[in-house]
Amino acid sequence: MRRLAHCAVAGALLFVMGCSFSRATLGDEFNAGQIATIKKGETLKGEVVTVLGAPDRVLQMNGQELFQYYRYDAKAASLLLILVNFTRLNVKSDDLYIWFNREGVVQDVIFGKRADKLKFQVWPFGE
Amino acid sequence: MSESLILGRLFRSFSRAAVHAAMVMIVASGTVGCSFARLTINDEIGAGDVAFIVPGHTTLRDIIERLGAPDEIQEASEGTVIFYHFLDAKYSRVNFGYLLRPWTPIQPDLVLSTTGFGTDVFEVTFDDEWIARQHAFTHHISGRSYVPWPF
Numbered sequence: 100m101r102r103l104a105h106c107a108v109a110g111a112l113l114f115v116m117g118c119s120f121s122r123a124t125l126g127d128e129f130n131a132g133q134i135a136t137i138k139k140g141e142t143l144k145g146e147v148v149t150v151l152g153a154p155d156r157v158l159q160m161n162g163q164e165l166f167q168y169y170r171y172d173a174k175a176a177s178l179l180l181i182l183v184n185f186t187r188l189n190v191k192s193d194d195l196y197i198w199f200n201r202e203g204v205v206q207d208v209i210f211g212k213r214a215d216k217l218k219f220q221v222w223p224f225g226e
Numbered sequence: 227m228s229e230s231l232i233l234g235r236l237f238r239s240f241s242r243a244a245v246h247a248a249m250v251m252i253v254a255s256g257t258v259g260c261s262f263a264r265l266t267i268n269d270e271i272g273a274g275d276v277a278f279i280v281p282g283h284t285t286l287r288d289i290i291e292r293l294g295a296p297d298e299i300q301e302a303s304e305g306t307v308i309f310y311h312f313l314d315a316k317y318s319r320v321n322f323g324y325l326l327r328p329w330t331p332i333q334p335d336l337v338l339s340t341t342g343f344g345t346d347v348f349e350v351t352f353d354d355e356w357i358a359r360q361h362a363f364t365h366h367i368s369g370r371s372y373v374p375w376p377f
Contacts, residue, residue: 161301161306182324184261184263188264189265190267190268191267194296196299210295211290211294211295223264
């Protein structure tokens with residue numbers, strides 16, 4: 100039985116011309132410990148910049164100031180067979196929003212982390 | 227240039243880079259008989275995922291707890307708008323001429339291919355109290371498949 104399995108694997112490898120894995124990122128990864136130091140009603144705008152650096156965007160919303168930080172992550176994988184190729188490229192982003200009140204104190208922090216669920220996938224069918 | 231334009235351009239440029247990378251891989255895979263490729267950006271959001279949003283009741287916090295942080299926030303004349311960007315593109319290609327190559331002195335190609343781009347944006351508008359007022363998909367495409375028949 101084992102010999103048959105080995106033959107099946109060897110036979111399958113005859114059809115494999117190659118495979119590739121690639122990754123691209125935009126921006127630095129968020130540090131959960133740094134984000135945890137930002138406290139609602141306590142942390143000042145300057146302290147946020149000291150911890151996280153300058154924001155990627157500064158917005159004015161309903162008279163409040165909003166800092167946005169973001170990061171993108173992309174993973175691509177290909178399986179190259181003799182007759183058929185399969186390729187898949189997945190991209191996800193992490194976003195951190197910090198609201199400030201008129202006194203420049205943090206009012207709310209929203210962190211959305213999607214890139215940690217990003218996977219290398221070869222099979223393009225299904226989910 | 228406004229911040230929203232800058233972010234929009236950045237998102238589009240990164241998305242464009244991802245699409246270009248996918249196209250390079252697709253072209254590189256063109257030497258074989260069949261190719262199947264897929265590009266996804268963020269998780270797809272469907273009508274069922276946003277059914278919980280009730281205009282006049284649902285808050286920004288409720289939406290973020292269910293859908294995560296948005297990709298973009300913009301201030302509009304009647305409030306604030308948040309945007310969720312996502313994309314699911316499928317490509318398939320069959321080269322029927324590849325099967326004839328062992329028996330012909332030339333390398334004939336008969337290529338059929340299709341690409342379906344399901345690029346979507348889900349938008350929610352809020353009032354000054356961050357209560358959802360309305361929501362909509364800007365361009366929702368369904369039924370994308372890997373059928374390399376372009377006719």
